[in-house]
Amino acid sequence: MTGRFRNWLDDRLNNLKIKKKLFLLYFYCMILPLVLTDAVIIGLIVKREYDTKQETSRGIVSAVKYSLNSAAEETVMLSKNIYFNKYINEFLNTEFQSTLDYYNQYQELLKDSLFDSSLGTSNSIIRMYADNGTIVNGGRFWRMESVEEEKWYRDFMDSGQNMQMYFYYEDAGPTNPSPVKKLSFVRKLDRYKRDKYNKLLRIDLDYNAINQGMTMANYGGDVYVCSETGQILLSNTGLGNSSQNYSYISSVGYRSGEYTERMAFYGQELTIYVMPYSSGVGEVMIKSFPILVLMLLINVLFPWIFMNALRRNFVERIGFLSRIFNYSVEGRLEEIKSIHGTDEIASLMRNYNIMAQKTNSLIETVYKSRLKQQEMNIARQKAELLALHGQINPHFLFNILENIRMRSVLKQEYETADMIEQLAVMERQYVEWGTDMVTIGEEKKFVEAYLRLQKYRFGDRLSYSIEIQEECAGYKIPKLSLVTFAENSCVHGIEDKAAKCWIFVKAYRQEEKLYLEVEDTGSGMPESYLYYLRERMENANIEMLREKGRVGVINACLRLKMQTDGNIHFSLESEKMVGTIVTISAPVKYFREGDKDAEGTVSR
Template sequence: MKYRNVINNLKIRNKLAIIYVFCVLIPVIVTNWVVISAIKSNVRNQEAIRMQNVMDRIKYNIQSEVEGCISIASNLCTDKVINQFLIRDYTSNLEYFSDYKTTLQNNVLRYYYNSQKINQIILYTDNATIINGGSFWRIDTILGTEWYKEFVHSGKDIYLATYYDEKKKYLGIQSAPRTISLIQKLDYFDTGVMEKFVKIDLQYTAIKNEILNEKIDGDIYICNKEYVLFSNQIAENERKAFLPQSELDINQATYQDNFRVASDEWTIYIMPMKIGIGKMIKESEQMVWYLIMINLLLPTIIITLISKSFSGRIKLMELYFEKVKQEEFQLIEGSVGEDEIGDLIKSYNVMVLKIKELIEVVFKKNAEKQASELSRKGAELKALQSQVNPHFMFNTLESIRMRSLLKEENETADVIEALSQILRKSLSWNNDYICIEEEIVFVQQYANIQKYRFGDKISFSFYVMEGCEKIKIPKLSILTFVENACIHGIEGISKSGIISVAITKDEENVFIEISDSGCGMSEEKLRLLREVLKDPNINKLSECKSTGMLNALIRMNLYCENTLVFDIDSELGQGTDIMIQMPLGKIEIEGEKR
């Protein structure tokens, strides 16, 4: 019992200090020293093995592709039909194409593309009677290319060329300008009179994708003596020229390995990797668990003693708080200690004395105020809806439309149908909020009606930014401003005009802009209009002569909980610009919870 009183009288700060020293500081120091020392050595060894496996896979994949190309080139070199086709002296184009067709039918050249990562295979010859095209070209067409000069200068029968092909720079994704080509002389049947060789272009992107599939926490670079040929950098633009090998700081490489590709010497470099402690612990999980069990024993004893100081009094408080939930407010009596929990119990007793007053006076009055506010807003909405719910004769409009169709007055019938749809939507208040894409459809229908009226005098422009289509706004709100632009803007000018509607958004707000090139308004009229629309509310409807824009602004302002920002700018003879801003956090988006 004595130890309980001692612990109860300790400040929570002192209790936490005890917990920290015995349950955190000492175990962490011991555990970190033991675990990290053992894991570092283990991880370094495993990482070295893993990196060697990565380099071995890369070497195997590249060498396999190049050796496959060498095998293809060797088959073509010993193909008697191909050799005869390349050296034959053709007397006419017809004779060439006939022999060309026969050669391809009796040769598997076209099947090599499917079995290997090959972009194209081209056979070159200095036979002047060959017609350039397909897989056969004359050597005189590539005499000026750098890769051909390097091949001739090397003097080798098999040569691996790496170069940047400017001709492929503007072609499709499959034709990367970075090119790796295997070149082999076709001299198996040759008497030395005619030069022939085959050039096989590997699919650079396919080989790069294999390297990207190596998921390591580091950078991989594959280089020859001059260039960085491949890397696992996703952001690297393979349509640019090869990076010079001299620009790569190879001293930063943790691992490297040299290997031979055809006639060339390549090197793999792997830059430093980040080894996370989580990964280290996972790889030595069994040892970590043993240490955790040891570290739990001492903290458990101390925490058990201290927790008894908390648990009894906390449970007592829980009991009394449950009574508070049942609206039973009773004081906690007896010895509660001198620490912070004791102070908390004393504060609870003070709270019990005040809580009835809070519930009966403040809370109830606030609830009545909120109910009154909700009722007022509901009444305002109903009043607004009643003003934009005129009753139209749909049957009469349908009769007129059918009459127009019978008389083959299709344009008039379309206008009547558009008007009927707009009126039906204005009468339907089952859901006052619709998506912007639906609202734009109504605006476009209204635009067709105005085009019927004004002809070429009026034109419309609509832009809805991607991602804005499903944002909900009060129904027919944009239509109201477009209608105002037609009547008070375009109708007042003799020249042609345009009305533009643009809807955009950023991370926080959606913006609705309506502009017209109409007659505009004077500075005095603009000032008065701004004053009326500055604080849109239901009381101003009875004071304002033109309620169209005010009505729409009130509905939009109520919809976004009085956070709407409105601005209008106009110049006499130049037109009018309207901007409406609503926070995305205050409005609904179809398919998302508000």
């Protein structure tokens, strides 16, 4: 599976441009990790602050519960003492004869130590109610009818409970001169089921003290103790005062999602809302938002600038290298002239230059080979044209020569007939150019035919010697090349000298070189002409064949140079009235048939 995915990924990436690959590298290796890392860090910070707030809120709620329960338990204990006090119960059940009788028994009750111990020492206001019509309202004892119309009484009676903690707002009345918030604990005094009167206990807790206690407590957040309807019963924010009616939690801008916890408070369901003070991290982040944005931009822009510079450095050089591969001047690969750096691309460019140099060298070699092939063909065609220019209707000439030879045979002029036959052979070689290459053995026959003709002309003035080393007889050279030098010896050496002359023609091998020599003992040549001819032989070219005058030697030298790729040496030595010697030397490999094919430099 992993290998298949890797192959799929490689295929996709191989079809993307380098510019897009670098963008993907920037996005997936810089931007995405940066965003994910920052998101995780911010998420951890937010979660940490949230957890801290939750922990703080739970602590605050526990403290509030403890504070409320402490105040409530003291009140409940007080109500319990009253609930089990038989003197109080008997007093409430007594039918008084008159107001004076009520007053006297009330004083007796006060003298009882159990009554004082039942009431305790708290600041709570204690009132006991009974539907005993003989009770005189005032102090701690009241007739039930005095509160039957009040809301707290009706709510308590409707609840069906025996005891209840009750928050309420009491309007101005007989017991209080002005409206006030109250927290009361109401309990039925029904320990004795056979009592003929219903009795009720109400203990008014010190609301201001409880609320002030919450305000003074360092909770570390805003706390709201609310009723089921959302009224704010207690708070540490100093919200309103005891004379103002309860406000609602919706009026203080409470945000949903803040910590809340329900609490059963002696028959009343309370909800504690906590908005802990921020730990400062969020505020710091908000205040530092411009700096955070700046840092984010730096984290994004700086890598982008660097990546863009890297992209230009990478893509542009690769693009330049791609263009240079497709660019050539006159069939040659263009080399990169300025290469900077030592990275892999610079190394690739340098390797390209090496390849271009080798390729150009190979192209040049092939072109030169083709050019030499063309030059050889042109030289051969030139030689053919020169030969054609030197004859008029060669077939007619051959027929005439054959008639003359037969006539000489009929007249028994055998020597003349033989010379005419040799002349016909020579002329036919000059005219027939089906191939430009002959073996040295074949060339020897042409030289011998030519020299026999010249001996017929000069008689005893001319003698010749032809020596061909046996292993050299199979080497191939351009046709009539040796004949040309032999002819030059006859024309320029023998004709101008009356004394007897010799012509020596040799072909031999020494080590890995083939030597061709044509020597005569003729009249020689002037030193100025010697230098002139030597220079033309060394630098023979096609243009020289177009010049007027005798170009036979130049033709032979040019064809020999083409055969050997210029790896040939011409030596020309001459002395006046002593003679002339022409020595041609070149590596044997250019004259072997197999080696020439292997070299690929000799054309036909």
